[in-house]
Amino acid sequence: MYHQAVFDEPIILDVKGKRTLKLPHENDDLKVSVPPVMKRERTNLGDREEFEVIRHFVRLSEMNFGVDLGFYPLGSCTMKYNPKINDEIASLDGFRFIHPLQDEQDVQGALKLLYELSEMLKKITGMAEITLQPLAGAEGEFTGLSIVSAYFKCLGELDKRREVVVPDSAHGSNPASSHMAGFEVVEIPSNPDGTVNLEKFKEAVTERTAAFMITNPNTLGIFEDKIVEMANYAHSKGALLYYDGANLNGIMTKTTPAKMGFDIVHLNLHKTFSTPHGGGGPGAGPVGVVEKLKDFLPYPIVTHDGKYHNSYIPPKTIGKVASFYGNFAVLVRAWTYIKMMGEEGLREACETAVLNSNYMRSQMEKFMTVPGKKIKKHEFVASSVGPGMPKAGDIAKHLIDNGVHAPTIYFPLIVPEALMIEPTESATKEEMDRFVEIVKEATKLPPESFEKEPVNLKVTRIDDVDASKNPRPTYKVMKEQLAMQQQSF
Amino acid sequence: MNDDLNEIFQELNIKNVDELFSDIPEQIRTSSLGLQNGMGEDEIRRIAAQYASMNRTVNQLHSFLGFGIYNHFVPAAVANILNRNEFITSYTPYQAETSQGIMQALFEYQSLLSELLQMDAVNSSMYDASTALGEAARMVVNITGKDEFLIPQFMHHYKRAVIENYARGAGIRLKVVKFDQNGMIDLNDLKASITERTSGVYVEYPNMFGIIDTNVPKVRNIIGDERMLVIGVNPISLGVLAPPGKFDADIAIGEGQVLGLGLNFGGPLLGVFGAKEKYIRKMPGKLMGITKDHNGRMAFAMILQTREQHIRREKAITNMTSNQALMAVGSAVYLSLLGDSGLRKIGEINMGRTKELMDMVEEFGISIPYSKSPVFNEFLIRINASKSFINRITKKLNLVPGYILGKEYGFFDRNQVNMVVNVTERTTDEDFNAFREFLSEVA
Numbered sequence: 001m002y003h004q005a006v007f008d009e010p011i012i013l014d015v016k017g018k019r020t021l022k023l024p025h026e027n028d029d030l031k032v033s034v035p036p037v038m039k040r041e042r043t044n045l046g047d048r049e050e051f052e053v054i055r056h057f058v059r060l061s062e063m064n065f066g067v068d069l070g071f072y073p074l075g076s077c078t079m080k081y082n083p084k085i086n087d088e089i090a091s092l093d094g095f096r097f098i099h100p101l102q103d104e105q106d107v108q109g110a111l112k113l114l115y116e117l118s119e120m121l122k123k124i125t126g127m128a129e130i131t132l133q134p135l136a137g138a139e140g141e142f143t144g145l146s147i148v149s150a151y152f153k154c155l156g157e158l159d160k161r162r163e164v165v166v167p168d169s170a171h172g173s174n175p176a177s178s179h180m181a182g183f184e185v186v187e188i189p190s191n192p193d194g195t196v197n198l199e200k201f202k203e204a205v206t207e208r209t210a211a212f213m214i215t216n217p218n219t220l221g222i223f224e225d226k227i228v229e230m231a232n233y234a235h236s237k238g239a240l241l242y243y244d245g246a247n248l249n250g251i252m253t254k255t256t257p258a259k260m261g262f263d264i265v266h267l268n269l270h271k272t273f274s275t276p277h278g279g280g281g282p283g284a285g286p287v288g289v290v291e292k293l294k295d296f297l298p299y300p301i302v303t304h305d306g307k308y309h310n311s312y313i314p315p316k317t318i319g320k321v322a323s324f325y326g327n328f329a330v331l332v333r334a335w336t337y338i339k340m341m342g343e344e345g346l347r348e349a350c351e352t353a354v355l356n357s358n359y360m361r362s363q364m365e366k367f368m369t370v371p372g373k374k375i376k377k378h379e380f381v382a383s384s385v386g387p388g389m390p391k392a393g394d395i396a397k398h399l400i401d402n403g404v405h406a407p408t409i410y411f412p413l414i415v416p417e418a419l420m421i422e423p424t425e426s427a428t429k430e431e432m433d434r435f436v437e438i439v440k441e442a443t444k445l446p447p448e449s450f451e452k453e454p455v456n457l458k459v460t461r462i463d464d465v466d467a468s469k470n471p472r473p474t475y476k477v478m479k480e481q482l483a484m485q486q487q488s489f
Numbered sequence: 490m491n492d493d494l495n496e497i498f499q500e501l502n503i504k505n506v507d508e509l510f511s512d513i514p515e516q517i518r519t520s521s522l523g524l525q526n527g528m529g530e531d532e533i534r535r536i537a538a539q540y541a542s543m544n545r546t547v548n549q550l551h552s553f554l555g556f557g558i559y560n561h562f563v564p565a566a567v568a569n570i571l572n573r574n575e576f577i578t579s580y581t582p583y584q585a586e587t588s589q590g591i592m593q594a595l596f597e598y599q600s601l602l603s604e605l606l607q608m609d610a611v612n613s614s615m616y617d618a619s620t621a622l623g624e625a626a627r628m629v630v631n632i633t634g635k636d637e638f639l640i641p642q643f644m645h646h647y648k649r650a651v652i653e654n655y656a657r658g659a660g661i662r663l664k665v666v667k668f669d670q671n672g673m674i675d676l677n678d679l680k681a682s683i684t685e686r687t688s689g690v691y692v693e694y695p696n697m698f699g700i701i702d703t704n705v706p707k708v709r710n711i712i713g714d715e716r717m718l719v720i721g722v723n724p725i726s727l728g729v730l731a732p733p734g735k736f737d738a739d740i741a742i743g744e745g746q747v748l749g750l751g752l753n754f755g756g757p758l759l760g761v762f763g764a765k766e767k768y769i770r771k772m773p774g775k776l777m778g779i780t781k782d783h784n785g786r787m788a789f790a791m792i793l794q795t796r797e798q799h800i801r802r803e804k805a806i807t808n809m810t811s812n813q814a815l816m817a818v819g820s821a822v823y824l825s826l827l828g829d830s831g832l833r834k835i836g837e838i839n840m841g842r843t844k845e846l847m848d849m850v851e852e853f854g855i856s857i858p859y860s861k862s863p864v865f866n867e868f869l870i871r872i873n874a875s876k877s878f879i880n881r882i883t884k885k886l887n888l889v890p891g892y893i894l895g896k897e898y899g900f901f902d903r904n905q906v907n908m909v910v911n912v913t914e915r916t917t918d919e920d921f922n923a924f925r926e927f928l929s930e931v932a
Contacts, residue, residue, distance in 0.1 A: 281614070324558075467792050
């Protein structure tokens with residue numbers, strides 16, 4: 001039986017006391033003069049003891065579910081185990097206490113690490129060059145599409161190539177990034193099994209197309225086996241092919257985006273390469289490109305000629321997409337992971353992830369629809385439809401109430417009542433069986449029983465309508481609203 | 490093969506895992522990528538330690554390098570909370586009921602920063618200050634429907650490079666407003682730069698030269714209410730400096746790295762982004778809100794998600810999905826530890842120690858170009874010597890005296906070095922002594 005820790009924890013601003021943290025030069029006698037118009041007398045932050053701060057945030061952490069607490073099959077997010085050595089290495093003084101504007105001769109170790117990571121990612125993707133700068137997957141997409149834009153501008157074709165084609169099963173960030181880079185989005189409907197409809201694809205990809213953007217395996221966990229045909233067709237129309245690397249864990253070492261015919265790739269190091277996601281970030285979204293696009297990459301690119309240099313600016317660079325080298329501490333973790341895994345380790349990770357996914361698919365399809373062809377890659381989507389079947393959202397609450405994280409739900413949009421399940425390689429058969437049992441149990445419960453769930457967590461169902469109708473993004477706003485309500489009584 | 494694996498193979502009716510990859514056409518399969526063999530934990534630990542030792546840390550140097558990223562004190566308590574397994578190994582809180590811990594922590598970050606900036610709403614993080622500025626420009630143009638955005642002549646080159654990229658995609662025309670003789674935004678040039686197409690303006694304090702720009706309070710009057718005001722601040726200065734909300738900022742941005750997050754070779758950073766309440770539905774980034782559960786208990790939810798890409802797709806306000814949530818939690822811990830008194834104190838220490846170094850520079854007769862303008866923890870100095878001469882001296886002293894401004898800022902004179910020098914509470918008396926020796930050799 002699962003019970004989450006529950007504390008009635010106040011908002012930190014209401015925890016008041018005396019500051020115990022001492023600052024360097026705390027007792028120096030210093031002269032400070034601020035022009036009156038720019039001067040501030042006080043803030044409303046309040047003071048408190050360090051032990052109170054630690055207790056508060058430790059209690060909050062205990063009311064939070066993470067990979068280190070249990071099974072987390074959140075589809076498309078690849079919530080694999082994050083090895084602890086990654087964190088230890090990222091916290092070495094030699095990596096933590098270096099400034100991004102230091103002279104290159106003083107940061108040779110950091111540049112060497114970045115160079116090696118790029119080289120390894122080149123091998124994994126088959127791309128000619130890599131930038132480690134993008135700070136998340138979506139920023140990688142924006143970077144890649146900015147390169148698409150710069151490339152066609154250079155060819156003098158940007159005025160006519162205004163469109164990016166994406167399947168309707170794509171991640172929402174794909175169309176959003178295309179729009180941010182200045183393109184119009186053309187969405188093509190998928191086949192019922194979630195694969196690209198070749199006929200619609202050929203209608204959509206024309207001389208107006210700048211890029212075709214796709215993830216493979218797709219969001220239903222199905223490998224698009226017509227990918228080479230699609231790549232050839234897109235290239236024959238002069239368009240570029242963009243690989244969304246969110247699902248790389250399903251094919252890593254088995255094929256590469258380059259072999260499939262892609263020109264641009266972004267990776268999600270916080271998914272495939274085991275860096276922790278930190279409750280939303282930081283992530284890292286390196287971008288790889290083929291030879292003809294190398295000159296458009298963001299600067300600087302780390303180079304090596306016996307020493308490591310950080311001054312190379314690609315001749316047609318799009319500029320910068322982040323302040324410095326990217327999320328360095330995340331890059332250190334991914335470097336550690338790949339070095340430790342080696343090629344055999346990465347292959348085994350991919351194979352185990354695919355094996356686990358197919359095992360769960362096989363168990364789930366005994367009582368729930370699983371659209372698409374049988375063989376899945378790293379993930380699959382189950383559809384809770386049919387007489388008496390519970391809503392996907394209710395199944396999710398039943399799962400979290402039993403100490404298992406829910407799958408991604410209601411995505412992809414083309415599958416009704418979708419449960420997108422990705423066990424990753426970090427799952428035991430026992431955990432997977434238990435997940436299936438909990439879902440099966442949910443299908444036998446009367447619909448009204450879900451209303452009371454969850455009961456084993458800090459809170460039960462949340463009033464989402466109120467939350468968005470009366471947005472209270474700060475404690476101050478909440479207190480003001482409360483004060484107004486009391487007045488009106 | 491163990492029993493579990495055996496059962497899985499039987500269930501799938503396969504003999505070999507390769508059968509599950511039969512859908513990948515032969516012609517595109519890879520046999521080897523050419524990666525090296527893996528290694529054990531202790532081996533990688535040794536290799537990593539060797540790489541780390543090839544770097545010279547700011548602790549091993551006398552460093553006065555700042556220029557947007559600062560060497561501030563990182564309390565042990567911040568690192569401790571950032572390593573809590575429950576926080577660091579969780580994903581974006583899509584299942585709110587089992588993720589209340591991080592949602593409350595992020596809500597507290599929003600509340601603390603909102604107090605600090607005096608802005609109605611602060612999102613739960615952007616990637617860094619540069620991308621926060623890029624998003625601010627996009628937001629201003631979206632709201633006003635005008636396509637010109639004004640930026641200051643002097644701002645960090647990397648910030649400029651990023652906003653140019655964001656502007657290109659959104660079809661925004663960037664126009665530069667000059668600085669005046671005090672190293673502040675030139676109000677006359679600002680007035681002259683405004684046209685029918687001007688959507689808004691970006692100004693900052695402290696600015697690139699460390700100057701507390703006393704012209705910023707006058708900007709609203711000049712641009713009027715129909716144009717939007719974006720103000721960039723250094724959050725750690727806001728214990729002693731007035732908040733951007735006081736100067737009627739529509740949007741405030743800043744680099745949150747200073748709030749206890751350390752250097753980390755420039756990443757992860759923390760993009761701070763706040764806005765007025767009336768723009769909350771046009772604001773990028775994830776927002777936590779406080780509400781109740783069905784039993785009436787205090788609860789937290791991700792609010793206004795209809796702005797986001799997973800729902801709105803190409804019509805979304807931004808493509809952002811991952812952000813820098815953990816860094817936001819870290820800075821919430823930091824602000825909680827320092828509190829009101831600590832934040833004021835740290836501001837005073839930074840300003841006071843900087844003033845001490847400026848006095849020292851002036852004693853040696855070295856030029857401080859904007860010496861009449863107030864600064865926070867950074868200032869510009871000008872030395873009549875070549876860069877290579879300076880480098881020879883600093884190398885000997887194990888000193889990084891500051892960030893040298895090059896041709897990207899319009900400084901071309903080979904016999905003159907313009908340098909931005911930073912002092913923080915971590916700058917020691919030994920560092921000051923090394924700087925004194927440096928001054929005595931270049932004076």
